[in-house]
Structures are given as C-alpha cells and as structure tokens.
Amino acid sequence: MGYSLTAVQAQQVLDAIRKDYRVYAPKRFPKQGRYSDTDVVRYAEVERLEDIVWQVKSDYPAKEVLSPIQQAVFYFTEDEYRASKGPNKPILILARPCDINAQEIQAKIYAGNGGYDDYYYQRMRDAVKFAVMDCNDGDDTCFCCSMGSNRAEGYALALRFSENGLACTVEDETFAPYFEGMPRAEYTHRFVEKNALEVTPPDLSDKAVRLALKSHPMWKEFNARCTSCGSCTVACSTCTCFTTRDVIYGDNPEVGERRRVTDSCQIAGFDQMALQGELRPTAGDRMRYKVLHKFHDYKARFGDRHMCVGCGRCIHRCPEHISIAATVNKMSGAVEDILASQAQEGR
Ligand code: SF4
Ligand code: SF4
Known part of the structure; x- marks a missing residue:
C-alpha cells in the first residue's frame, strides 16, 4: 500500500519532513550550464516541490551532498586547530537507484580503507537517508542494467513524480507520521529493467x-x-579522489583552514x-x-x-x-x- 498525493499534499509532506530533515534533490540552476544559455541540474537543498527536477537525470551526482567538491576539514591558528562541524540535522536525499548504489561503492572506499574510516565522509553518511526516485526509463547514456545498479535497496521512501503530484510508498516506518491523513492508494515502485545502451566488461582475471x-x-x-x-x-x-589546499585568511600564514578539494x-x-x-x-x-x-x-x-x-x-x-x-x-x-x-x- 502506498499514497497518491496531489501537488499541494506532496508539498505539505515535504514541509513536514523538512522540520526534521534537510531535504536534497536535483534542482535546476538556470544559465549556469556549460554553454551560454544552458542550465545545470545538480543536487541542492529543496524547499518547494516545484524545485525538484524529476523529469531528467541530474548533470552531477548525489555524491556532491556527501562529499562536496570542496569542504573545510579543519581550521587552524598558530598553536591549535579545530575540526569543521558536521551536519546539524539528518539529511534526506531524493536520488535515483544508480546514485544510491554509488554510495555503497563510495562507502567502501572511504570507510575502513587502509584501516581508517574517513571521518568527514562517515559523519555525513551516518546522517543520510535516501528516497528513491522513478527514472522514467532513464536516457540514452544510462547503462545501469549492465552494471546491476538499476535497482536499489535500503531506501526510506519510493517516489514517482508526475505533473499531477506524487505516488509513493513508505519503507521506513519513521517516515509514516509525515503522511498521516494523506490519501492511500496502490503503488508499486518500478525500476528500469532494460537500457538502450549495453556494456559488457571483459574478464580481466588473467x-x-x-x-x-x-x-x-x-x-x-x-x-x-x-x-x-x-x-x-x-x-x-x-x-572519490581529492587533494588538500590550505587557505590563509590574512597576512599571517599560520591562520586559516585546510580544505579538501576534488581531484x-x-x-x-x-x-x-x-x-x-x-x-x-x-x-x-x-x-x-x-x-x-x-x-x-x-x-x-x-x-x-x-x-x-x-x-x-x-x-x-x-x-x-x-x-x-x-x-x-x-x-x-x-x-x-x-x-x-x-x-x-x-x-
Ligand atoms: S557511468 Fe560509471 S564511470 Fe561514468 S560517471 Fe557513471 S559511475 Fe562514473
Ligand atoms: S578528461 Fe574526461 S571529460 Fe575531459 S576530455 Fe578526457 S574523457 Fe572527456
């Protein structure tokens, strides 16, 4: 059993969730695309239902929420340093199955790699829950079925947006109160089962x-x-590769912050x-x-x-x-x- 919400009802649910979570989803940034007069779609915090871009795949992945292209890791003065602060609220990310699967891969690289957990990644990952979004069959660059990442697991909500509103199921019962009083309806989430593009990786064991x-x-x-x-x-x-840069605030080279920057x-x-x-x-x-x-x-x-x-x-x-x-x-x-x-x- 699921829910079928009008756009107004979906906004009410989003408002209720936002009281407890920061909600991130693909969002359109007009005129910030690679070419003049083009937009870019990237993950950002959303407040309004109409800000959520569900019709097309985002240009940049959900990893930008967990490991931003640059972030302060610590601040230093001459004789002390302080680690940057982690998320101040739980986070809900509306993502496609490929993005959710990608976080399993990233978690393996960041966590426990070489015997050390990556503190900065892990504190974000611990704060995140996912809502899986319907892919509308993907596009001509998708080959998730070849990579076994067309289906996701462990998500809190399954969502299917349309021009009329939202169909969804609640998989994580802690989200049920946000839907209280909303109209119930049959809904089964649908994953893409075939892409036009197929990839066959070779056996390289030899x-x-x-x-x-x-x-x-x-x-x-x-x-x-x-x-x-x-x-x-x-x-x-x-x-996941990154490098580090020290940013000095003023004349004194011993006061500033260390950032990690995507490489x-x-x-x-x-x-x-x-x-x-x-x-x-x-x-x-x-x-x-x-x-x-x-x-x-x-x-x-x-x-x-x-x-x-x-x-x-x-x-x-x-x-x-x-x-x-x-x-x-x-x-x-x-x-x-x-x-x-x-x-x-x-x-
Ligand atoms: S298709 Fe594979 S290599 Fe290319 S961006 Fe996606 S995960 Fe990375
Ligand atoms: S570095 Fe990557 S994106 Fe840039 S030209 Fe080469 S393959 Fe294309």
Whole structure:
C-alpha cells in the first residue's frame, strides 16, 4: 500500500519532513550550464516541490551532498586547530537507484580503507537517508542494467513524480507520521529493467591478459581526443579522489583552514612525484588507469562489483564525446583479440 498525493499534499509532506530533515534533490540552476544559455541540474537543498527536477537525470551526482567538491576539514591558528562541524540535522536525499548504489561503492572506499574510516565522509553518511526516485526509463547514456545498479535497496521512501503530484510508498516506518491523513492508494515502485545502451566488461582475471591490454594501441587514441579536463571524474557518481589546499585568511600564514578539494586522475600532474616524474604522462595512460581502476582494480580489491553504476554522467559531461560505455566495449574487443593471438601462439 502506498499514497497518491496531489501537488499541494506532496508539498505539505515535504514541509513536514523538512522540520526534521534537510531535504536534497536535483534542482535546476538556470544559465549556469556549460554553454551560454544552458542550465545545470545538480543536487541542492529543496524547499518547494516545484524545485525538484524529476523529469531528467541530474548533470552531477548525489555524491556532491556527501562529499562536496570542496569542504573545510579543519581550521587552524598558530598553536591549535579545530575540526569543521558536521551536519546539524539528518539529511534526506531524493536520488535515483544508480546514485544510491554509488554510495555503497563510495562507502567502501572511504570507510575502513587502509584501516581508517574517513571521518568527514562517515559523519555525513551516518546522517543520510535516501528516497528513491522513478527514472522514467532513464536516457540514452544510462547503462545501469549492465552494471546491476538499476535497482536499489535500503531506501526510506519510493517516489514517482508526475505533473499531477506524487505516488509513493513508505519503507521506513519513521517516515509514516509525515503522511498521516494523506490519501492511500496502490503503488508499486518500478525500476528500469532494460537500457538502450549495453556494456559488457571483459574478464580481466588473467594477469597476462591485463599486461597485454596495458600496451594495447586502443589507449593511444585518447592522446589526441582526451583533453585531460577531468570533467568525467567530477561528474562521476563513484569517483572519490581529492587533494588538500590550505587557505590563509590574512597576512599571517599560520591562520586559516585546510580544505579538501576534488581531484582527478585524468588531469596531468595528478601522479607527479619528486623530480617531476609522472607514472602516467599521457592522456591515454590516464584513461587506461581510470577504466581499469573502475572495471578491474576496485572489484579485485573489494570483491563484489565494478566501480561504475552506469549512470552515464561522464558521457554526458565529456566535451570530447568520449563514452566510457563505448570504451569498455572496445576494451572487451581488445581482450578478445589478445586471447585469440595468445591461442595462436599456443600460450
Ligand atoms: S564511470 Fe561514468 S557511468 Fe560509471 S559511475 Fe562514473 S560517471 Fe557513471
Ligand atoms: S574523457 Fe572527456 S571529460 Fe574526461 S578528461 Fe578526457 S576530455 Fe575531459
């Protein structure tokens, strides 16, 4: 059993929830898009039902709520420091299944990685509950079904917006009081079961295959195409890399704050070491690193799934129209070629 609410009733429920939660959802920011006269849709706190963009996928992922592109981690003076404050209220995020699955991946990377929990991520994650939103069949960059992230679990509410209002179910009983007196109706949440775009990651368990793939010519194509702008990783639902910057407030260099700022393995200099050495000096090297990290290394380390939820945001954001879906399928073709030539050589 669920609820069927008019827009006015849905606003009343939102108002009631907002007394206890900060509610985040995809929101449109007019004229702030990549090109002149275009909008951007990104996660932000919402107060009004009409602010929630449910018709299209957001340009940027829900991870921006949990790990903003920059955040103060601590403030320092000459002889002491103080950690920044965490969320002052529980948070409800209205997200698609890919975004909810992405947080399972991010939580594994941030929490317990190397024996240390990431305090700043964890205090946000502990404050967050999710409401899953209907995807309206997704768009032509979605391949969540290939990545097994078309369905979500553990959400508090399931929501289906329409021009007339909202259909929903309450999965977390602590949310039931917000719906008291609202009209009941049958509603079963529907997940996308097929995307137009299909991706077949290759089996990379064989080290000899991985080594051959490392020097495969397919990566050289990206030296000419990829501008190493890093937009794909900033828009990625699962990428977690960051660097730190100290911001000094005035003349005294010992008074300021330390921020952590999103970083990208696709940007030149990301892996620069002493004496200016770089492990991956070309765009092709960096693309190979990103793709193999997402479609081999993460799974090899954590054992459950690949580090991609098929949200397609990186495809949408890339100014060079580089598609990770096409790249992974191409990589599968390259692996087939490698296996065929190994068979021919009798290995
Ligand atoms: S790699 Fe691309 S498709 Fe995969 S999770 Fe990141 S943004 Fe989404
Ligand atoms: S793949 Fe596209 S978005 Fe990513 S760094 Fe290269 S040009 Fe930028």
